[in-house]
Structure formats: structure tokens, C-alpha cells
Amino acid sequence: MANYHTYNNFTLLHGDCMDLLLQIEDKSIDAIFADPPYFLSNGGISCQSGKVVCVDKGDWDKGGTPERISEFNKQWLSLCREKLKDNGSIWISGTYHNIFSVANCLAELGYKILNVITWQKSDPPPNISCRYFTFSTEYVIWARKLAKVPHVFNYETMKQMNGDKQMTDVWKIPAVGLWEKSCGKHPTQKPLRLLYRIILACTREGDTILDPFAGSCTTGIAANLLGRKFIGFDQSEEYLQIGMRRRQEIEDSQVAEKMLRKMCENSEESTVLVNHARTETVRLMIEKGVCYLRAGDSKGSLLVTQGFERLQYVLLHTNGENCHLFKLKAKGRFQIWTKETLEKNGFHPEHAAYYIVIHFDTKEIPLTKRTDLKQRVNTYRAKIRPLSDFKGL
Numbered sequence: 075m076a077n078y079h080t081y082n083n084f085t086l087l088h089g090d091c092m093d094l095l096l097q098i099e100d101k102s103i104d105a106i107f108a109d110p111p112y113f114l115s116n117g118g119i120s121c122q123s124g125k126v127v128c129v130d131k132g133d134w135d136k137g138g139t140p141e142r143i144s145e146f147n148k149q150w151l152s153l154c155r156e157k158l159k160d161n162g163s164i165w166i167s168g169t170y171h172n173i174f175s176v177a178n179c180l181a182e183l184g185y186k187i188l189n190v191i192t193w194q195k196s197d198p199p200p201n202i203s204c205r206y207f208t209f210s211t212e213y214v215i216w217a218r219k220l221a222k223v224p225h226v227f228n229y230e231t232m233k234q235m236n237g238d239k240q241m242t243d244v245w246k247i248p249a250v251g252l253w254e255k256s257c258g259k260h261p262t263q264k265p266l267r268l269l270y271r272i273i274l275a276c277t278r279e280g281d282t283i284l285d286p287f288a289g290s291c292t293t294g295i296a297a298n299l300l301g302r303k304f305i306g307f308d309q310s311e312e313y314l315q316i317g318m319r320r321r322q323e324i325e326d327s328q329v330a331e332k333m334l335r336k337m338c339e340n341s342e343e344s345t346v347l348v349n350h351a352r353t354e355t356v357r358l359m360i361e362k363g364v365c366y367l368r369a370g371d372s373k374g375s376l377l378v379t380q381g382f383e384r385l386q387y388v389l390l391h392t393n394g395e396n397c398h399l400f401k402l403k404a405k406g407r408f409q410i411w412t413k414e415t416l417e418k419n420g421f422h423p424e425h426a427a428y429y430i431v432i433h434f435d436t437k438e439i440p441l442t443k444r445t446d447l448k449q450r451v452n453t454y455r456a457k458i459r460p461l462s463d464f465k466g467l
Contacts, residue, residue: 079314083303084294084321086314091286094307095153103157103305104226104281106164107272107293109264110150113143114171143172148179150286155183155219157284163188163218163225163276167264173213185217188225193268194246214272226276234461235271235343237384237405245271246341253336257323258316260290266337269296274462277302291317299324299334344386344461346399347432348447356390358420360398363436365390366416368426381458382406388434389464394447399464400434408432441465 079086087094154164164185166176180187191214198210218225232241250265269292277283279301285293288306290313297304298321308314324330349365359365365388383406391397409431416423416431423429442465 079318081318081321082298082325084291084298085303085305086288086291086294086317087305087307088309088311088314089307090309091150091307092153095150095157095286098157098284098305100156101159102282103284104159104162105273105277106154106158106162106284106286107269108150108154108164108166108285109262109287109289110147110166110168110172110176111287112169112171112262113138114169140175144175144179147172147175148182151176151179151185152183154284154286155185158219160220160223161218161225163216165214165216165272165276167193167212167214169209169212173215177215180215180217184221185219186221187215187217189216189243190214191216192244194244196246196248198249214268216276226278228275228278231274231462231465232271234465235274235340237342237344238386247271251336253333254292257319258290260313260316263290264292266292266296266333267339269293270300270337271340273297273300273302288317289313291320295320295324295333296337299330299337338460338462340460343381343384344405345381345384345458346387346389346461346464347385348389348391348457348459350391350393353392353396355421356392356396356398359390360400360436360438362419363400363403363434364419364421365432365434366411366421366423366429368423369410369428369430381460385432385458387439387461388432391447397441397444397447399439399441400436401439403433403435439465 168176177187193212193214195210198208201208247265247267250263254266273283273296282303283293283297285306288308291306294304294306294317324333349367351359385406386402387399388402389397389399411429411431413423413427416429445463
């Protein structure tokens, strides 16, 4: 019997995934993310932090014959398929070492391949041999369980995250950052930003996500931060302990908030200006389609943060309540008005000579997630936040 750990919708089992999958109830899993062995531990070298390092990860990643690799992939993928709900889907990461075998097995087992995502790393290591192109990508196959049963796809969320354009199958995401390794590191650790996007694409809040090769549990951390349940397996007790420490770390609300904020950073996602105003001022702003705030460092000023150039929405609120979301007339564009100009338009500005003015369409956009602004720092200060904080989670 495998060692069992559970902690607030975060369940880990230590052992071989082939055995552990048999313990999971059939058709109980909404989505699976799998980061199986790539079988590339062949004594090669790479560059890491400016140093030459061996690419070997461990005995579990050593290759074998194509037949052996195919048999391994077919076995665990077959077991995973039994555990998925009929509308569930699976994501499998890889490189050329294993991904073609995975794709063939998926087809043979009756899965329907939906996309092959190309994860383009924005900070790949250099090619120290100088005899071929730099390796800067990995692949993630997305497949659903059944060919004729529709899968869950949060299309509008993905579109909103991509500046109101259809998201493509090429994702530019940095590799794992130091902020993700505070509790230890895994040699094939995936970035939280990658799992954030995957989980938002195919699951709903409260869903259960399985990772049969959990490692240090990046999938579980992303799942729990997004309100999903997690089950993970791994053969290494050491890496599962790192995963448990990471899970306990986000029990601290400030740590969890920081982690979620970093995790959802996206160079394409539209951003929202969150602006506090008095009740009577909010009413007038909505009527005229004008949002204004002081141009300075005083309370109520615009706190310019990364993402302002992608500003496409404004959220007006009063003390964290009475929230209204609108789309800007022009992305990332603003004007500077004097106090006198605002007064001519019916407003009553205070304490500043100049104000930042942003125009928006007065047709209100429904909110699908009510973010508790009262619990955040600088509630009374305008802030730039990702659109996914308010829609589609």
C-alpha cells in the first residue's frame, strides 16, 4: 500500500503510477496533466546558469528500445483513460525523445488529439556544441478521452487572456523561476505559468486534476491556487516532500497571493485598471464613460505597473463593493486633463492639478468572478491586474 498524504484538496501517493492508477475510481478525474520520462538521460551535456552540466536526470529517465518506450507509454495512457470522465482531457509534455511515441499511443487507444502545443521558452539555455540549433521548445499534446464526446474548453477565457484574439498553439512562457524553487527543485520541474494556462483552459473550479508523474507537484500547486482538487503520484519520496512543503507554503495568504500573481503573468493577456471611487463619482463615470484618477503618488493615484500597455478594461468599485467592468475605447491609451476640464464635465476632483483620464464604452461587461478587493493591499489605489482575475476562472 502506498504512503498517503493529504492536505486541503491536495492528495499525494508514493509509488509506481501503474499500481496507483488502479486505486483511482474510474471516470472520477476531470483532467490529467502528465510529465512522463522523456528518456533523454544518455550522458549528454547542457548549459545551466553558465555552467556545463550533465543532462541525466536519474535512472527513471534512461531510455530503452523504441518498443520498450512504446509499451510503457501505452500502459500508463490506457490506465489514465479509464480514470477520465467522458468529457475529460489529458495533457502530456515531451520533446522529440518521447512525444512521437506518446502521440501514436494516444491514437491507438482511442483518444482524440486536439492540439499539439509548442511551448516556446523565452529564456532557453545556449547550445554549447554549436553544431545545431538551440533547443528552445517543448511540446504538450492535448487530447480528449472520446472522439465523439465534447471536451471542456474555456474558449472565451483563453481569448481574453490573449488580448481578445484566438489563442494559438504556440505559447511563449519562461522556464521555471527562482521564486518557484523556494522549497527545493526538481530536475524536470515545469513552470507554474504553463500549468496555470492549461488548468484554466480545460477545467472548472472544484474539478479534480490528476498528475501521474507529480515530481515536486507544480500541477498541484497551480490547481489548488485556482480552486481545483489535486491527486498526484511519484516514485520519489524526496520530491513528494518538496511538494508537501510547497503546498504548506501557500497556506500563508500573502505567499499564495504573490504566487498567484506571478503565476498568472502573461505577456499577451489584457489587463484591467481597478479604480476606487466614491459612490456618486462612480455613477457619473458610468454615465459619461470617463474614468479619472490623480496623476501622482498620493492616495488614489494610478500605480503604474507592468501590463499598462495591455490595458483594455476598467473596473470601477467603491470600498471593494459595487463592481462594474467596462471595455476601454482605446487599448492602453489615456489623456491628461486639468482639474478645470474635469469640473467642466461635471466632476468634482480634489487635491491635484492634473488627472489621468481613460475613456470606456458604457455597455457593462458581466463579471464571472467576484474578487474580494477589500482583502488586497492598496484597495484605495488604482491597480493594474490581469483580466482573468475577474472573468472566466
